[in-house]
Amino acid sequence: MVVVMFFVITVALFPFGVGPESNILARIAAGVVWVCAMLATLLSLDRMFLNDYEDGSLEQLALCPLPLEIIVLAKAGAHWLVTGLPLILAAPILAMLLNMPAGGYLTLFSVMILGTPTLSLIGAIGASLTLGARRAGVLVSILVLPLYIPILIFAVGAIDAAAMSLPTRPHILFLAAILAAALPLAPWASASAIRQALN
């Protein structure tokens, strides 16, 4: 819930930053909601493997017969359930506060559903790479945020297109393609990072 609080507060800062004019807020609503959702996702990333790494249970998990990739996938899924899902539920309310055009809500909802799992999956790579690193929390942000840019582009593009009643299908298909690519590749990269961390 702390993640959602963070999400709400950062979004609520924007009217103070750019002024309360509703047309400006409406124009930037999709981008603000998405950028803040990404920052909120980052907050909890460094905890994804850290506790298990420090108390040694990650080593036990790596030794068990189940492939480490599956375990990473489960971890990323758990991370999504406690951060991605609450963000999806909070996003429409925040979009309303920012006066987002009415045509965008359904698309906002669908791109959040397609996009947030990818955030958790790519985040798993960053979290596993920084296991045992100094200042891991900041480091994760530096590593992961550039990799989030394509998701941001397509997600906001879809919402903007919907608000202008243009076709949203291509954007959504690209988001789905990125998710489909991240689903096998991210656990694989993350698992190899964990293996080298445990060596």
Added chain:
Amino acid sequence: MENLSDFFAMGGYGSYIWPAYLLAALILTVLLILSLRDLRRNESTLQTLRAERRGDAIDETDT
């Protein structure tokens, strides 16, 4: 003389072209100097460490 100042003016774009070239030269030179200094320091440290060890052990790092 006039030719020279014409050359430096670069048809009015001199104030953009020369900083671009100077900046590139500066960045590459600084990187080169830092890298060479690093190399010299590391190699001299390695030499002194080896000199200290010589005699009592075979240098297995060299194999």
Added chain:
Amino acid sequence: MHRFANPNQFLRIANPLLPWISALSVLCMAAGLYLGLFQAPPDYQQGESVRIMYVHVPSAWMALFVYASMAIASATALIWRHPLGFLMAKASAPIGACFTVICLATGSLWGKPMWGTWWEWDARMTSVLILLFLYVGYMALIDAFDDPTRGQRAASILALVGAVNVPIIKFSVDWWNTLHQPASVVKLSGPAIHPSMLWPLLIMAVGFTAFYFALMIVRLRSEIAAAKIRNIRLGQVHS
């Protein structure tokens, strides 16, 4: 493959080459500067400002080339488990980052008279900016561990993840840019470039590439020496 993977073997080949590569680099850069600044004609549209191209474009190529080399070195190091690839990637990263900064800075200096602003969210410049972030992430990660081999392994995985992402980022930024910007940007007509401009460009690019290899060998020697120092110190602690 494994013969070259041994650092000492590698140095035996690389050290004699170093003066030649350095000479090639100096010669090409001097020739490129002469051709670019004195011989090449001003562009009919952009006037003399086109001369910034002779540093801007080669450094953009180098920014990508060095990242690709880093990714290849990391992949070979991870697959065949030899440390030379890790050290090569580590030695390359600051060089690539410097070329990226040069590319961005000269692009900005070129953009001011052409577009009227220091920074335009043009697709290419934006992609290069993200590439710089990837370099920064790599260098931050490699230095974040107490055990240097851990940092090198983690950073190599990151380099590969980044390499997979570079085309996706490039594609998405192009897409984003065409959505948000009317085609108002002055563009160089790509392959139709006149030979009198192409030659200085290519010679400069060869000079930059040779500079990269020469500097990479220097930095790699330094890294190898640092690794040996660490080995000796560890040995002293244990005995």
